Amino acid sequence: MGAYLVERLVFLEWIRTLAGNEQVYFPQPLAESSFHFARVHSSSLLALEDFDDPHRTTIFRASACVPPPARILAPEGEQLFTFRRDGAGDCTLTPVLDSSRRILAGVRPCDLKAIALMDRFQRATIPDPHYLVRREHTLLIGHDCLHPCDRYCFCDAAGSLAWREGADIFLTPQPGARLLVEALTDQGAVLLAGAGFPACGEVEECRARAEARRPDPFGRRFAASLDDVMAAVAKGWDADVWQEQSMRCFSCGTCNLVCPTCSCFDVRDDFSVEDPDSGRRTRHWDGCMLENFAVVAGGHNFRKSPAARQRHRVMRKFVYQPHRFGGTSFCVGCGRCRRQCTVDIDIFEIASELLAAAGEGA
Template sequence: MGYCLDKAGFNQVLQELSQENVVYAPKLFKDGGSFSDTDRIRYGEIHTVEEIIFDRKSDYSFKEVLLPLSQTLFFFTEDAVKEADAPHKGAVILLRSCDLHAVKRLDAIYLENGGEDYYYKRLRNKVKFILIGCQHSFENCFCVDMGTNQTADYDAYLEMKNDKVYVDNHNEAWDAAFAARSRGTLAVIPAYVTGNETRVHIPEEITLDVMHSKMWDEYDNRCINCGRCNFVCPTCTCFTMQDLFYTENGKVGERRRVWSACMVDGFTDVAGGGCYRKKNGQRMRFKVLHKVYDYKKRNGYHMCVGCGRCDDICPEYISFSNSINKLADASKAVAANADK
């Protein structure tokens, strides 16, 4: 059902939703950027529609709501273990189409890749999604080529136009709240982009022979293994485990899982001092092929959703989309060398 509300009416709906949920949306964090006097757009709790940033892409994704940067799994003492409590409230997340497609990737990894991840599932079961439409493509986005530029899999759709809030609601439990504040019902169709300035081509004939390409060598010097690309990515899901012992009692503490990633030092370290991927080019190779090759082999669709945040955040201006576009020529070069 489609509704038209003024800002005050929609804010009242948000107040109702906030009674049982924390509502997250891309918002402006003043002076929260990487440099002095620069801002940052990332996900945070909101209470009014005026706080939502509609006209700019968030620097970070929604991911840290479902996968907290640091998550306590359980507490332990000398004699007992106690599971960490789940959040009492649910969550409502406002996100764009590419990020909503990323949720499908997270679900596949944490719920369908063998046994279900208990800690992810208990958060995921309490989350609803409100789609934000894209009126135009943002810098470095390539969602159209990745097939993630539109979706109908949402609880509600939200659009701001001429100081009015337009909603397409798919969640029956919310109908009464919207209808009570609506100035009328109408058809509301989600806005989505049909083209991006950045284009990518993933060759269908690619094989793992491309691992032997020289294209990966350039990243040995260019990449500084900071991991920013992984941490802003909505589909990177890796973590490490940490046991924290309290200073008051060294036999009491908690176990946490904390984000980690394939591009940072120590991720592939193993017992005995070994390391599977020491060079940054090897790490880049793994990341690229995981996003656009082996994940699809297993699941039938690519892991990357084309949000372009990795290109936005990289301090060395390494372009993931360019890396994808190099694969076709790299595969041909490897095949030509094999024939010699």
């Protein structure tokens, strides 16, 4: 497929050049310690971590950027269709499908996995054309992690660290401020073919060198296997942990919004102020932690308490979605929900407590 050994700064310059002609997204610093995954412009500050810098002073927390790359594939407020009403009052509706090409670069293994899971979810039963058309025209440039992002990361425990599926190109940091750049798909190979990068003749060695650099354990570890965790969560419906961990929850929905496998939405209609005979239907990020998410006509709320909503969120990640979509945990261990939570509610702790409780019960 093609593998290259490229100086990091040369690669970043190539990304910037690509961005001159097409939509390229990359993690970028937003404030002192936070990164967002955003469109690259000529003035964008691009950086990648250094193999030789174990303290990671040159790179920050780009790996856990917000919003997660998966959200670029289902953007907030995306149009589903536009409409126009004629003189007789009849409407013509035109679906909006975004087939412009995008490149999402610097996507970490946890986010590659999240996108693969969203692909599976969006293709299932009745496929969502708006997501899938955008996805079909999106290239992914993955980036390996040699260090956990911070003390909240548990990607290895969640089975995400080795994930490559979905990446068209994959980057692995190498000593001497270089990157191993591998094409994993034909589309990735085509994109790299014109870059003029020097070929790499020792791909296996480069990979092994990077892997040896990883600390062990890599991030937080569950006290048992991921399968055991998922089984423990499934058995935890009546556990006290839901109430204990939700007493301080504001139901702000941040955990939903930053989760790379959350995709729930609400739908809204608008007409133009200037021309009320035209308008659009759009969809908007929604979250099951918000108070009114499960309200039905007549006012009944099927998940009235924060504890019930917390349980639904955690069950959805470890039990419900895996049950329907191929058995893989939909929590990828990125730690974003814990990191962004204003009251420190931690899905890892919740799962760990349920695991401990299941152990006592056995």
